[in-house]
Every structure is written in structure tokens, then in C-alpha cells.
Amino acid sequence: MSSKAILGEEINKETESLYKKEKKLGEGTYAVVYLGHHIKTGRKVAIKKIKLGNMRSGLDMSAIREVKALRExxxxxxxxxxxxxxxxxxxxxxxxxLDTDLEIVIKDKSLVFMPADIKSWMMMALRGLDHCHRCWLLHRDLKPNNFLIASNGQLKLADFGLAREFGDVKRAMTSQTVTRWYRAPELLLGATNYTGSIDIWAMGCIFAELSLRAPYLPGASDLEQLTTTFRARGTPTEDEWPGVTKLPAGYNFERFPKPQFSDLFRGSSDDAVDLMNKMLAFNPVTRIGASDALQHAYFRSLPRPTAPAKLPRPAQNIADVDVETADGGKKRQYEDAFDDMAGNGIETAAAARDRLKAEPAAKRADLRISSPA
Structure with a gap:
């Protein structure tokens, strides 16, 4: 072993010795997350243990991408x-x-949101996303439980396991990315050349979810996801989205009229509805970018965003929940912990999936456009 390798091994052992794991917070197919602390300072940390496989499996490359992204x-x-x-x-x-996340906050029905609270969360989320896009990085897995919240109320974008650099429009990327309920329609239709607009679509879905206190576009399959989206937004045409009929998955969908979007979001301001519409534009080219979204009138109008320290917070956080086993599915950071909180009256991710699957497809598709509740 070379002297450089020996030095690297010594540095690695010294780094490992600085931290102590306390308990498991969650486990997924590729990673386990532990609560831990720095031995000398006592600072709480989250230790994400990524299970590495054969280099050809791609798992190692995913880990490398996450480290590279977070370092930058x-x-x-x-x-x-x-x-x-x-x-x-x-x-x-x-x-x-970070002791809680946006999904826990949304599902905690004991918390009351004000428009200023939603504006504050959206502003922080878009600032984090804008920084990613300015660094030419796609997150590709935006959803409420990947926005973690610090004890001082600061919201932070997390879990970069699916992140990918972009900028070369000729380089193909997988369309099988982003959790289905937040997946942009171009991905559902098989697009392999895309930009930060896929993250913006997901942010639009999160914006809607904050307003509805329920997922905006829940589909049980990719096909149902498209049908649900078209019912809620109207079926796009070539005039509205040039090239849509030429995407790989083909295009032969029932024609749904465009509903009055504002009817669903009666508690939201005109500016909020306008920004949401711009984030959920079908044509990726005309979909608003993160930087422009932050300059939208929504963030300049009253009420002012709530100060992070004054935002609603749940009584119980991730660190209070002991989780020892995974449910067998592919979980992201801390997600198992959320599913263990049903005893507090929070509908879990698993329960929501089961409830939606049990309902007729037509009812599921209509669910988010028939009632603002």
C-alpha cells in the first residue's frame, strides 16, 4: 500500500472516530439514516450510511453524485x-x-397554515432550488419529505441521491425519475432531454399541496398519473405544448376540458394562483424558472412571508421516533419515521397510498378538482 493510501486510511479513521451513532431514524433499499452526534462538541448530526454494491450496479455512482452535489x-x-x-x-x-420536514407539517392537522406561512416555505424552497439550478444541477426528487426543517424554522432541500448535472441538451437522461405524484408530464411521456423545468413542476405540485393539505395529483400508475393530471389541468394540445404528440410514450388521451383552476384554490390569492399556474404549465419551455418565480408578484405582495422562527411546527419530530425496520419499499431519507407517526393522527404515506388505491379510478382522478378541502 502506498504512503498516500495509508495517509488516506488514517484520515478516514480519524474522521469516523469523531462521530457516534445513537439510533436508527430510517432505512431504505440503499441507505440507513442514524441520529448521531459529534463526540467533542455534542452537536447532533444525521449519519446517512449508503450501502455500496458492485461498481457496475450504479449504486456507487449515485453515492458519488450525492457527495459531489452537496460539496458544491x-x-x-x-x-x-x-x-x-x-x-x-x-x-x-x-x-x-434537521428535526422535522415539510411532509410532517402538511399532515399534522393540528397545525393551522396562514397564507404568509405558505409564502415563507415556498420562498425558502425556491431559493434552495434556484441555487441548484444556477450550479447546473437537477434535483430530480422534489417532494415534501425532501424539504427538511431546522429548529430555527429554516427549510432546507435534502436528499440528492438522484441529482444530476444538466446543460447539455443532447445528453439523454432517464425519464424514470422523480416520485410519481410530482413527476412532470414530459417525464411521464418518456422525455429523455429535459432541464430544471421538471423540478419546477414538482415545486408547483408542492405549492398546491401546501394549499390543499393533500396531494394535488395522486396517481397509482404512470398512466393514471397522466389521466389525473389531464383531468385537473385539461388535456394539452400541440398549440399549447408543441411536440407533445411526438414524445416517446405516444399520445392518445381522452380530451378533458381545462377546468377553472382558481375554483380549487379559493383560499389562495390571485398572485398565488397565477404563480402556481406558471409552475404547472405543460410546455417545459414556457414553464417559469426558479429565479423568475422568486421575482413574481406573489412574493412582493402582502402578506409578507412569516419569519422562519415563527412558522408552525409539529409537537413531535423525527428524533422522537424509533424505527428499526424498513417496509421493503424504496424509502428516501427519514421516510420510514414519518410512517410511524400515525398514532398522532397524521395520515401516513402508506395509508394515503392504500386509501387512494381502494377508491375507484374515476373518483381518484376527480378528487382534487371536486373539493378544496
């Missing part, structure tokens, strides 16, 4: 990567510990 993304609204160390066949990411 230093921003108040992006989770901080503190340290990295390896142990046997795992790579451990030491991240700042």
Missing part, C-alpha cells in the same frame, strides 16, 4: 454536508441534523 452546494436552504467517511462496504455522509 453551499446555501442556507440546502442541507449541509459536514463530513464523509467510509467503513467496510459503506459510505457514510455526516449531515446537519
Amino acid at each position: 452546494l453551499r446555501h442556507p436552504n440546502v442541507i449541509e454536508l459536514i463530513d464523509v467517511f467510509s467503513h467496510k462496504t459503506s459510505l457514510n455522509l455526516v449531515l446537519e441534523f
